[in-house]
Amino acid sequence: MSGWGYLALALIFEVVGAVSLKASGGFTRFWPTVGVVVGYGLTFYLVALSLRDLPLSLAYAVWAGGGTALVALAGWLLYREALTGMAALGLALVVIGIFLIKGFGGGEG
Template sequence: MTNWVFLALAIVAEVVATSSLKASDGFTRLTPSLIVVVGYGVAFYLLSLALRSIPVGTAYAIWAGLGIVLVAAAGWLLFDQKLDAWGVVGMALIVSGVFVLNVLSRAGGH
């Protein structure tokens, strides 16, 4: 179970780092730039811990799928970026795919 917590925290760290890329303004602003570097470092370290027992394909699918949705949500909340109906449908399909992989598939490694 701990490895799933590591994966969840890795995703959060990656989302914070990716969202900070916009605020870093091309790495010209110090604080957001530091958040990017530290966030990615933490994210990859925690991902490496999660991969001790979670298959890499499963972990990466969850990482990428949830990361896409959470970064889009952060863009909407923090940077006033718009999502149209098809964007929401696409993200719902991504979340559905993560659910199928994690809950219904035997490839999930749990």
């Protein structure tokens, strides 16, 4: 699998970990707590694998920024958390920033 494939899977498991974190009730519910440990454990493992092929600055920008955007979307969809126009603009700017890093400053990858 390519570095991009590992990074895409890492983003999915980051969302699983974050959604499980909310559902865990402060680690008082067993299965959501398992979801946190598995989700974040796989996330870090997969990001580490992606770094075999991708530059650190690019991988981290995609992981952190993409994860932020996806977790905000998951919070809005699953937990009815507010997503105001300004918050949506902020998330759009994060995604634009990722593309700028990839296009102009992300090095080889």
